[in-house]
Amino acid sequence: xPQPVQYRGMALIVPDNDSEWKEFYEHARAHRLVVxxxxxxxxxxxxxTHACPWCMDLGWTWQEVSGRGTIYSYEIVAHAIxxxxxxxxxxxxxxxxxxxxxxxPTADEALRVIANLVQPDFxxxxxxxxxxxxxxRVVFQDLADHMALPQxxxxxxxxxxxxxxxxG
Amino acid sequence: xxxxxxxxxxxxxxETEYSRSSRRTTRAMAVEAIRKAILDxxxxxxxxxxxxxxxxxxxxxxxxxxxxxxIRFNFYMDVMGGGSSTEALVGLAMGAIEAGMCNTxxxxxxxxxxxxxxxxxxxxxxxxxxxxxxxxxxPYGMRSAGQNFAPTFMRHMYEYGTTSEQVAHVRVAHxxxxxxxxxxxxxxxxxxxxxxxxxxxVKPLHLLDCCLETDNATCIIVTSTExxxxxxxRPAYIMGVAGRVSKPRLDFxxxxxxxxxxxxxxxxxxxxxxxxxxxxxxDVTGSYDAFTFTTMLQLEEYGFCKKxxxxxxxxxxxxxxxGKRPNNTSGSHLCEGYTHGMSMVIENxxxxxxxVDDYCPRATDGVHTYDYSPGHCRQVKDVEITMNLGxxxxxxxxxxxxxx
Numbered sequence: 036x037p038q039p040v041q042y043r044g045m046a047l048i049v050p051d052n053d054s055e056w057k058e059f060y061e062h063a064r065a066h067r068l069v070v071x072x073x074x075x076x077x078x079x080x081x082x083x084t085h086a087c088p089w090c091m092d093l094g095w096t097w098q099e100v101s102g103r104g105t106i107y108s109y110e111i112v113a114h115a116i117x118x119x120x121x122x123x124x125x126x127x128x129x130x131x132x133x134x135x136x137x138x139x140p141t142a143d144e145a146l147r148v149i150a151n152l153v154q155p156d157f158x159x160x161x162x163x164x165x166x167x168x169x170x171x172r173v174v175f176q177d178l179a180d181h182m183a184l185p186q187x188x189x190x191x192x193x194x195x196x197x198x199x200x201x202x203g
Numbered sequence: 204x205x206x207x208x209x210x211x212x213x214x215x216x217x218e219t220e221y222s223r224s225s226r227r228t229t230r231a232m233a234v235e236a237i238r239k240a241i242l243d244x245x246x247x248x249x250x251x252x253x254x255x256x257x258x259x260x261x262x263x264x265x266x267x268x269x270x271x272x273x274i275r276f277n278f279y280m281d282v283m284g285g286g287s288s289t290e291a292l293v294g295l296a297m298g299a300i301e302a303g304m305c306n307t308x309x310x311x312x313x314x315x316x317x318x319x320x321x322x323x324x325x326x327x328x329x330x331x332x333x334x335x336x337x338x339x340x341x342p343y344g345m346r347s348a349g350q351n352f353a354p355t356f357m358r359h360m361y362e363y364g365t366t367s368e369q370v371a372h373v374r375v376a377h378x379x380x381x382x383x384x385x386x387x388x389x390x391x392x393x394x395x396x397x398x399x400x401x402x403x404x405v406k407p408l409h410l411l412d413c414c415l416e417t418d419n420a421t422c423i424i425v426t427s428t429e430x431x432x433x434x435x436x437r438p439a440y441i442m443g444v445a446g447r448v449s450k451p452r453l454d455f456x457x458x459x460x461x462x463x464x465x466x467x468x469x470x471x472x473x474x475x476x477x478x479x480x481x482x483x484x485x486d487v488t489g490s491y492d493a494f495t496f497t498t499m500l501q502l503e504e505y506g507f508c509k510k511x512x513x514x515x516x517x518x519x520x521x522x523x524x525x526g527k528r529p530n531n532t533s534g535s536h537l538c539e540g541y542t543h544g545m546s547m548v549i550e551n552x553x554x555x556x557x558x559v560d561d562y563c564p565r566a567t568d569g570v571h572t573y574d575y576s577p578g579h580c581r582q583v584k585d586v587e588i589t590m591n592l593g594x595x596x597x598x599x600x601x602x603x604x605x606x607x
Contacts, residue, residue: 039332047342048334056338082339082455108361108462110353112344113403116324120344125403128345130354130457143460149340162406167361184342199361201407 040179043119049182055083062097063183066175070146072098079136081146089140100135100146102173104187105195107132107147111162126159127152131171131187153186164189166200206477211297212431212438213605215244215309215424216549221388221540223317225418230263232420233313234271240309240422241272245435251424252277253299253308257288257543261320262313278305284447286491287593288312289423289544290601291446296425306430312545313420322416322541323347336454348493348596349413353405355597356496359463360407362511365499367407369514371398373495373530374411374537376523381534383524383561383581388415389538392577398495412495417540423548439552442588443477443604445470447595456598466600467504467592474590475506478604482506485604486586487554488522488530489547491594492537498522498530501592501600524575524583532559532581544593548603551589555607557582 039046049056062069070079073087074094086093108130115121133146150173152160157176170192175183217239219225219232233256241251251274254265258281265279278299282288289310296308316322324347333341345351359365375395381387393411401410431438448470452459475481482505490498495517503513507528516522522530533539533550540546553559557569561581564570571582586607593601 042342043344045342046332047338048332049338050334053334055335081458082336084454088452108354108358110345110350110357111403111406112350113405115344116347116350117329117344123344125406126344128343128350128354130462144458145460147455147457149343149345149457151343167358197361201357201360202366 040182042178042184044117045119047178047182055085058097059083060182063175063185064177064181066183067099068102068173068185069097069099071095078140079146081148100133104131104133104171106130106152106165106167106169106171108167109152109165111165123159125162127162127165129165129171129187148185150185150187153188155188157186160189166198168194168196168198170195206443207297207301208442208477208479209440210428211300211425211441212428213293213423213441213548213552214426214431214434214436214438215240215246216422216552217243218421218546218549219419221386221417221419223388223418225315225318228263229261229313229315229420230267230271232418233263233268233311236313236420236422237268237272237309237311240424243435244424246307246424248273251307251309253296253305254279255282255292255296255308255310257282257284257292257312258314259283259285268311278308285543285595286493287447287544287595287599287601289548290444290591290593290603293423293425293441293548293603294444294446297441297444300425300427307424307426309422309424311420311422312543314543315418316541317416318418323349339455349405349408352494352497352597353408355462355500357407358461359496359500362461362463363514365514367399367409368395369518370412370495370499371395372518373492373498373522374398377492377531377534377537379523380529380532380581381538382577383575383579384534384539385560385562387534387539388417389534408494414493414536414541415538417542419540419542421542421545421549423545423552437556437607439555439605439607441603442480442606443474445473445602447599447601448473450598453598462597465500465504465597467501467602470600470602471505474602474604480588480604485528485588485590487532487551487583487589488528489535489551489589489591490530491544491547491592492531492535493594495537497594501594502530505592505602524581529583532583548591551591551605554583554586554589555605557586
């Protein structure tokens with residue numbers, strides 16, 4: 036069993052029998068963002084779930100996605116709870132809507148992912164650059180031989196929809 | 204609609220002091236709160252034969268507190284849960300009695316939410332290892348309740364133009380209410396500007412948008428209307444209850460939008476038909492204030508105003524004492540102390556009895572001045588119907604409608 040990965044004072048535990056996350060992080064370590072795709076209905080889901088939330092089928096395969104998407108919502112943490120994050124404040128936590136499967140199977144559903152909005156060196160993107168509607172792509176922060184964290188960074192693409200950030 | 208309307212009541216309520224340093228165990232606090240509720244109801248320990256409690260690995264189980272009080276169970280259960288558990292357990296207590304399993308149920312919550320297991324997530328909670336579903340959020344510095352909920356409010360601001368100023372009025376109203384509450388930890392009235400000038404915790408939430416971590420225990424007692432007839436107080440009759448109703452994809456509720464929609468969207472269609480009323484019939488609300496905006500989001504989702512107009516509703520004066528439909532008249536989680544929801548049900552029971560424990564000299568006899576200037580009355584006149592809107596998180600909530 037791999038040892039817990041220490042990251043910013045947290046023990047991240049992904050044991051060999053973690054049937055949801057272990058392979059997800061192995062793909063991430065190879066810098067692939069994967070989601071589960073249902074063998075029966077073809078819909079993709081994140082985070083990894085055991086059965087399909089739409090058709091209850093147990094069959095699935097890992098499906099690589101482009102890692103491109105749009106900021107759907109966000110927050111700026113000014114007061115960190117975890118000691119290892121105090122030096123990073125203010126940092127952005129973003130809810131990313133991936134380009135694949137937007138508005139499916141119903142208009143209100145999408146593949147959405149939580150991550151930090153980071154610069155190329157994985158430090159937080161300055162708050163002034165964080166806004167709903169901005170385009171992003173996935174990058175991978177290597178943590179150990181068997182684990183990397185998906186993160187997101189801004190791209191040069193034009194905003195999708197209305198660009199908005201918290202006033203002030 | 205299958206309904207048990209008016210067949211069950213809350214007959215006793217009790218709580219410990221709200222403090223930041225209880226200097227005792229959750230067992231000791233639970234025993235005090237349950238004992239007070241039993242005495243408040245005019246019951247004896249032997250009359251209580253059921254117990255339900257909720258916690259998150261931070262409290263004492265029913266077996267030891269019951270033994271302290273000399274209670275023998277016909278039914279008990281310890282439940283994992285935080286906010287929105289109170290209303291849900293009221294429904295489960297009714298079900299247990301209806302099934303013939305027991306007669307009278309005490310429901311409690313006890314926590315050293317500031318001095319031991321800080322509800323805000325620092326200390327012991329922040330040090331917990333990260334595994335399973337937590338891996339989807341916690342490694343990104345998203346662990347506390349504020350951090351877990353803030354993107355919901357941010358998206359609401361984007362979609363509906365809701366502002367920080369508007370929800371600050373929730374704090375203003377609840378601080379006004381707390382100024383009439385001898386139990387409240389924060390009795391000083393604040394202004395909108397005070398909220399906006401307080402430091403950022405997690406944008407869009409300021410410090411004063413957040414509730415107050417507290418040490419306390421609380422208890423309510425549920426029994427049948429038949430049993431309630433000979434007890435001490437006018438019962439608070441339960442008209443309708445919805446327990447821990449959820450949005451789809453509870454594993455990761457962000458997957459199912461609009462994320463500005465909360466669980467009340469589903470719960471309202473359960474609880475209002477049971478009670479046979481509409482929001483217009485409700486005199487006092489208890490919309491859970493983990494944060495200012497959670498009060499706002501639920502009030503609009505349950506139909507006290509149109510969806511998206513919650514900001515205008517909470518800043519209109521309606522929710523303040525003296526307004527059309529005051530919310531959380533004790534000052535509740537933002538100002539009185541954080542209880543995971545039980546205190547808001549206790550407050551509404553007292554409002555229905557007409558015996559709110561304010562600064563009126565004869566408050567316990569039900570004599571009030573209705574003077575809402577600081578340091579006086581917080582009893583609402585002629586309260587007929589109250590409603591609690593319990594919040595666990597955006598995707599899970601409960602509701603409870605009571606009448607006098």
